[in-house]
Amino acid sequence: MYAGHQVVRAYNGEAQAENEFDKINRELYDSAWKSQFFSGLMMPLMGFVGNFGYVAVCVLGAVLAANGSITFGVIVSFMIYIRLFTQPLSQLAQVFTSLQSTLAASERVFDFLGEEEMEDESTKLCRLKSVQGDVEFRNVRFGYDANKTIIHDFSAKVTAGQTVAIVGPTGAGKTTIVNLLMRFYETDGGEILIDNVPIRNLTRENVRDQFCMVLQDTWIFEGTLRENIVYSKKGVTDAQLDEVCRAVGLAHYVKSLPQGYDTVLDEQTSLSSGQRQLVTIARAMIESAPLLILDEATSSVDTKTELLVQKAMAQLTEGKTSFVIAHRLSTIKHADLILVLKDGDIIESGNHQQLLAQNGFYAELYNSQFEQVS
Ligand SMILES: Nc1ncnc2c1ncn2[C@@H]1O[C@H](COP(=O)(O)OP(=O)(O)OP(=O)(O)O)[C@@H](O)[C@H]1O
Numbered sequence: 001m002y003a004g005h006q007v008v009r010a011y012n013g014e015a016q017a018e019n020e021f022d023k024i025n026r027e028l029y030d031s032a033w034k035s036q037f038f039s040g041l042m043m044p045l046m047g048f049v050g051n052f053g054y055v056a057v058c059v060l061g062a063v064l065a066a067n068g069s070i071t072f073g074v075i076v077s078f079m080i081y082i083r084l085f086t087q088p089l090s091q092l093a094q095v096f097t098s099l100q101s102t103l104a105a106s107e108r109v110f111d112f113l114g115e116e117e118m119e120d121e122s123t124k125l126c127r128l129k130s131v132q133g134d135v136e137f138r139n140v141r142f143g144y145d146a147n148k149t150i151i152h153d154f155s156a157k158v159t160a161g162q163t164v165a166i167v168g169p170t171g172a173g174k175t176t177i178v179n180l181l182m183r184f185y186e187t188d189g190g191e192i193l194i195d196n197v198p199i200r201n202l203t204r205e206n207v208r209d210q211f212c213m214v215l216q217d218t219w220i221f222e223g224t225l226r227e228n229i230v231y232s233k234k235g236v237t238d239a240q241l242d243e244v245c246r247a248v249g250l251a252h253y254v255k256s257l258p259q260g261y262d263t264v265l266d267e268q269t270s271l272s273s274g275q276r277q278l279v280t281i282a283r284a285m286i287e288s289a290p291l292l293i294l295d296e297a298t299s300s301v302d303t304k305t306e307l308l309v310q311k312a313m314a315q316l317t318e319g320k321t322s323f324v325i326a327h328r329l330s331t332i333k334h335a336d337l338i339l340v341l342k343d344g345d346i347i348e349s350g351n352h353q354q355l356l357a358q359n360g361f362y363a364e365l366y367n368s369q370f371e372q373v374s
């Protein structure tokens with residue numbers, strides 16, 4: 001509810017949210033009350049048992065001593081026995097509550113420790129150093145769940161320097177392909193090769209070194225603008241930063257910030273969605289790896305800025321293999337190869353002209369941009 005605060009406000013859900021909160025709060029109250037009550041009860045109860053023992057010993061001892069069957073010393077020693085016996089018991093009772101909460105917590109800790117380890121990669125000695133940029137997908141099959149396959153049989157060959165566009169309806173599996181390429185997930189079948197080396201034989205680190213990517217969900221962390229743009233790269237000068245920011249159209253925004261690149265991006269100086277995307281694009285430009293992935297990188301940016309970014313990108317991707325995913329088809333018109341994805345399978349491929357001439361799904365998708373809702 002706290003995270004979705006705006007939704008609660010926007011849909012007037014305060015009453016419902018309050019009810020829910022009250023319910024959860026009451027449950028917490030009840031269980032906390034019970035746990036406190038019982039743990040509070042433990043000490044007096046043990047005290048009572050101990051004292052009850054004294055009384056029993058005194059009464060029984062008095063009767064037996066009066067009869068002359070035991071001496072006074074036996075009574076005293078039994079009193080000491082009772083104390084020795086009840087003391088550890090009451091100590092146990094004292095730690096019992098903390099034992100209970102430890103048990104509950106350790107369950108979670110052991111759940112975490114019991115998670116499956118990632119495959120050990122220290123034995124993989126194969127390294128890619130200077131990458132050409134050939135990428136091949138060979139009969140790739142994949143599903144996030146074992147019993148629900150999303151990518152059925154994906155094969156594509158990309159030669160170095162090409163721009164490949166992946167288009168398709170929402171939920172077709174475009175981002176999934178990217179996730180597989182970056183080895184965020186392992187394929188269930190088939191292979192992905194970079195420069196004819198299966199990425200399975202490389203370490204994850206080595207694979208990811210070859211890519212710079214702009215993801216669909218922009219990733220900005222709390223820190224200065226400079227830290228956000230120059231991430232895990234050393235020796236970047238301000239001149240380079242200026243150049244990149246000019247290229248993506250952020251220069252004006254940076255000038256308007258009180259401390260320029262050293263302004264901390266937090267709740268007060270929050271960026272618009274488009275600006276966030278521009279920052280992540282700038283980050284990719286600075287990184288400048290041999291392979292580039294753009295997943296809906298300019299979807300929230302206005303069309304004029306998009307054109308600016310595209311021009312800058314064209315310079316950046318010169319001679320590099322790049323994968324571009326976009327719903328605005330004007331963005332990918334000039335791609336060397338367009339793969340049309342539907343339900344995890346390539347249904348059409350070719351360049352813009354070829355696909356339009358085919359008059360299939362792509363042509364339909366493309367023409368629907370110009371349709372009017374009547
Ligand atoms: N982490 C995940 N776990 C389980 N299923 C997932 C996960 N991510 C995506 N999916 C499912 O995989 C399918 C393909 O998702 P994917 O994100 O690849 O679509 P997409 O083509 O990128 O769509 P969009 O155009 O909306 O970005 C969807 O049906 C989605 O529900």
Ligand SMILES: [Mg+2]
Nearest residue numbers: 174175176216
């Ligand atoms: Mg996606």
